[in-house]
Amino acid sequence: MFREESTQYSQYEVGRMQKRIARLRNLALKYKRAEVTQNMLLEISNLAAQVDTPEAFYLGIHRSLNVLLHADNFYVALLNNDTGILDIPLFLDEKDPHPYDSYPREELSETLVSGITGYVLRTGKYLLCDEPKFNELIASKQIVSRGAPCHHWLGVPIKVNNAVAGVLVVQSYSPSISFNEMDIELMNFVSHHISGVMERLQHQEQLEQAIVQRTKELSIAYDKLKQEVFERRRAERLQRSLFEIADLATSNIDSEIFYSELHRVISHLIPAKNCYIALLNQQLTHISFPFYVSQANSSLPVSRKVSDGLTEYVIKARRPLLLHNRELVTLVEAGEIYNQTPKLSCTDDIYQWIGIPLFIHGQVRGALTIYSLSMTQSYQKKDLELLTFVSQHIATAIEQKLSAETLKNSYEQLEEKVLERTQALAMLNQDLENEIAHRRKVEQQLVHDANHDTLTGLPNRSMFMERLSQAVKHIRRHSLDRFALLFIDLDRFKLINDTLGHLEGDRFLIETSSRLKLCIRDNDTLARIGGDEFVILLDSIKGTDDAEEVAERVLTELSRPYKLANQHFISGASIGIAFSHNHKSDTCESLLRDADAAMYQAKTNGKGCYVIYDDESQKLINKDVKLELELQNAISNHELLLSYLPIQNLKTQATVALEPRLYWNHPGLGKIKQAHLNNIAEHCGLTTELDIYLLQQLNSDYTTLQKHSLDQLPLHINISAKHLKHKHSVRQLKNALKQSCFTPDQLWLFFDEKGFILDTDNHINAFEQLTNLDVNLGLTGYGSANSALSSLTFLPLQGLKLDPSYAKHLESEQHIKLLKAHFLTAQALELTVFVDGIGTTQHREALQEIGFTLGQGQALGKVLRLSTVSDLDCA
Structure with a gap:
């Protein structure tokens, strides 16, 4: 009985043990997968330091990824944030050819961005897409179909500094191969490591320095004493060289000596019998060689346009390069270098070539290059690392030297500018003095022009009204004084203007003003206030006889013939005279209006005469207005006869x-003839x-x-x-x-x-x-x-x-x-x-x-x- 119980208990325990064993096997598989994943990620991390090209780096990622994932169909798309161009450094596919073979390079980026790859780039999130999901994205016009249809498509974004820098993609054409959440997680891990590697690649100089340091530490572990002495001597030599480079950067020496000293410092660190420094200009269109030393050629290369030489190759690569002769020949055969300028190629004579890009003012502005012509001089990777490290300080020294030269040139140009500006200011001051003198003359002329008639030079209306105002004020203060105002309107001026032209009309006015000046005293004021209207202010007169005498002289002078356009013209004038009365109601405007009214009466009387203003003159004006109204009524009532x-x-x-x-038998004025009717009709517009x-x-x-x-x-x-x-x-x-x-x-x-x-x-x-x-x-x-x-x-x-x-x-x-x-x-x-x-x-x-x-x-x-x-x- 006890034996049977023991047997039953053992079978139960066996079942439990079997389940535990199965669970342990699953855990073991997971741990194994985790270990493989860890090794794979570690291998990816080491890839950047082991490979020479981006394509080799992504091929290594594919090999590692293919261990855990069906990644036979695999590609990497990277976005250049500076240019916005999408590049594909690696593309493996069993159905589709490489996109470079299907689309022109200039259209490839736009084509891929419009497809499912661009969708991941835009969203920044992973996408696991089967055929229904793919069709749904096309129907919603979020993507455009590119390439052969696949069963499963998995793409995860590659992010650098929280910005999408590319897409990592695997796809399956077989229904038997699908991707799951673990695959997504794995791809995310890989993309994360790729982004980390890309960040390190962006800071290649710092990483290379860390690699050198790490190499030193590993070397110390294997051969501590010997390596310590070697590294200490090397560090001292390097430190001394860096100090010398720093001194050169601050020294005030000629450029030729500066670059020669840099070469001497480099030669203490690494053999550099063949060495040159190349620099790009500000526009990045030409390349010059401020320093050049060679065993084969002693002449300094001339400045040339940027082309496809080895120097441009390392500048474009933006990373240090150590190239052997066979690699140089491969680049030439592939057309990557010296395709456009084969005459510049000397790769057949070069055994090894080191090119270090020089970062000046934050961008690659040149290159430091050394090369060997025989196998006796061989460069190692450590030489590349050392030269890369030193190149940072050399670039800084060159940057400071260029800045110092630019500053010196700027100072010289500034001194020239200051001298030119000083001379210009002196001339400007002289011109300014002349301008001030000219402006004073102009201001005086403007004041004169503002108060005088431009044609005759007589005072104009503004100046005359001012003097008339002073005369009115004077009369109010001195009641015994008196003045007279003569308003002169020329006869036949319009006829002269219309028949002989405005030039002869101007000559007529100038001659008239000269004649009028002969008729007045020095203390009187003669002014032109209109086209053919002149006024005379007779100051301090004794009686009306003085004004009448002047009026007679004016009429006599103006009645003399004028010679205009080789013809003799008789003009004459009509004059209205107004006197001051010491009334408080007298104003400049009222006196001028009275003289104008008297002049109008003189014209009505037949022209060529003068009239002294009185109340009767005003009544005559009112009478003329009344006569015009009566004419309108006469026309309406048919009172005019023929x-x-x-x-x-x-x-x-x-x-x-x-x-x-026509004539008009006016009840009060008698017979009015056609000529008088025309004058009345002209005034009232009839x-x-x-x-x-x-x-x-x-x-x-x-x-x-x-x-x-x-x-x-x-x-x-x-x-x-x-x-x-x-x-x-x-x-x-x-x-x-x-x-x-x-x-x-x-x-x-x-x-x-x-x-x-x-x-x-x-x-x-x-x-x-x-x-x-x-x-x-x-x-x-x-x-x-x-x-x-x-x-x-x-x-x-x-x-x-x-x-x-x-x-x-x-x-x-x-x-x-x-x-x-x-x-x-x-x-x-x-x-x-x-x-x-x-x-x-x-x-x-x-x-x-x-x-x-x-x-x-x-x-x-x-x-x-x-x-x-x-x-x-x-x-």
Whole structure:
């Protein structure tokens, strides 16, 4: 019984032991996998120090990773944060070719970033992707399909300094091979170690120093005493060399001596019979050789453009390189060096070559190179490490030397700049003094110009008002004193300007100001306050006679002929005089207004005279305003009547045409003729209305003219040029002509030549429209504005009516010559010429001798009124 119980207990224990054994086996497998993983990670950590190229490093990672993971399809993608370009240092795949063979290098980075690799780069997280997940990412447009479809795809990010620097990828094309969480964890471990290695590679100089130190410690362990002595001597030699390099960096020696001393220091550490230092310029486009020594060639290489030489190769590699002849030949055959510049290649003569990049101002700006030409001189890895360590101090020394030279050059340039600037400042000070003197003159001139008229040099309105204000203040303080103000407006100035041009008008004003100066005393003030308006302030006068005497002198001086454009012109002036009254209400403005009002009255009185302002003058102005209003009412009430001036044949004295003229029987002023009506209408803007009224009144007189057999005579109608300035005015005139009771060929429309000179374009356009009505067109007052004869050739004119001044100056040979010229011109252009202003029989006979046949005036019949008209001798 006891034996059976013992047997049962043993079987139970056996079962428990079997389960424990199975559990222990699983743990053993896990521990074994952990040990293999640990060894693999340790091997990855040691790879960076064992391999020479990045491709060998990633191949070692693949070999280690393939022990624990199906990694036959494996690749590494690295992102260059400086350029943003995605590079693939290792690519192994059983279906897809290397991306470099499928895509151009310039498009490869963009292509991979758009695929599943770029997805991991963007998200920064691992991705385990099967076919459904892959299709889902494509459908959501997060990735673009690249390469052959796979069963499982696993990618983990490689992070350096918390930034995604690349992607580590394995993939499976077989359904029997899938990846799990342990694989993800393993890949994360590997990527973490890769990132650590990459960080160490970024600080290669510090790592190389640590490797050297570690090598020293290991060497001490094997041969402590011997190695200690060797290392101490080596350290002392190295320290002494570093001190010498530091002294060179701060020494003030020539560049050639500086680099020679650097070579001497290097030669104490390592054989350097063949050595040179290469430096890049600031733009990184050219490379120069400040130091060069060689057993084969003694000449210093010239500066050249950056190309694909060995020097550029180590600069681009950014890490120390120890290359044997066979490696150099391989690089040449692969086209990595001397492909563009084969003439520079001397690799056949080199046995070993060491290149150390020089970091100056934080970037690779050059290289320190030594090489051997025979097997007797062989370099080891420790030599590379030593030279790498020393190169840091050499780069610092070169950096300080370059900075010192740059600073020296800067000081020299600064001194030159200071000297140039000092000289420039001296010249500038001289120019400034000249400018200040010039500005003072300009300011004085500006003050003068601000107070004087630029044309005549007389005081302007501003300065005159200031002096007038002082005179008013003086009168208020000294009640017995008195002054007078003369307001002068020139006659015919506008005519001179329009006919002879503004230049002759300016000469006229300058001559007038000179004449006016002759009429006043030194203490009086003469000023020009407008275009043709002058004022005189007569200070301290005794009575009105003094002002009247000055006014007479002014009128006498201005009545003398002016010689302008080789012609003699008579101008004259209208003068208004106002006196101070010691009234508190007198102001500068009121006195000037009073003188202006008196001048206006002088113009109304016929020009060429002076008027002293009084209350009556103001009443006359008010009377003129009232007269303008009465004229408006007279037009509205049809109170204006027509008279007709006969136009006759000079030989037979038969009437050939009639010139209708308006007159007004004013209840208080009596008969007002056409000329006065035109002046009133001009002031109140009724000129065009007055002309339309005349045409309408002609229709009213048509029956009476027909009764006296005068309805068939041509009518010479004087029309204002204002009808031609605007389209609506032309249209109004055309409508009035269309409504006329007379035939179009009876109507002669005469426009003043002065208006034509002022607005030629509008006259031409309007004449073309009026010609369509078949009326006759002509110019009146011809010769008064001196229009160009050529202007008659492009106007649709049928007649000219000469200015009355020609008939009054027949005693002048020049006028007779001018009349003959007008007559010949009219004949050549087939124009009918009428002479106006024939006042005597002698005038009529003289004009006949010249050749004129038609005219009008006091000597050719009286003005006719239909109420008293009798039969006429009509042609």
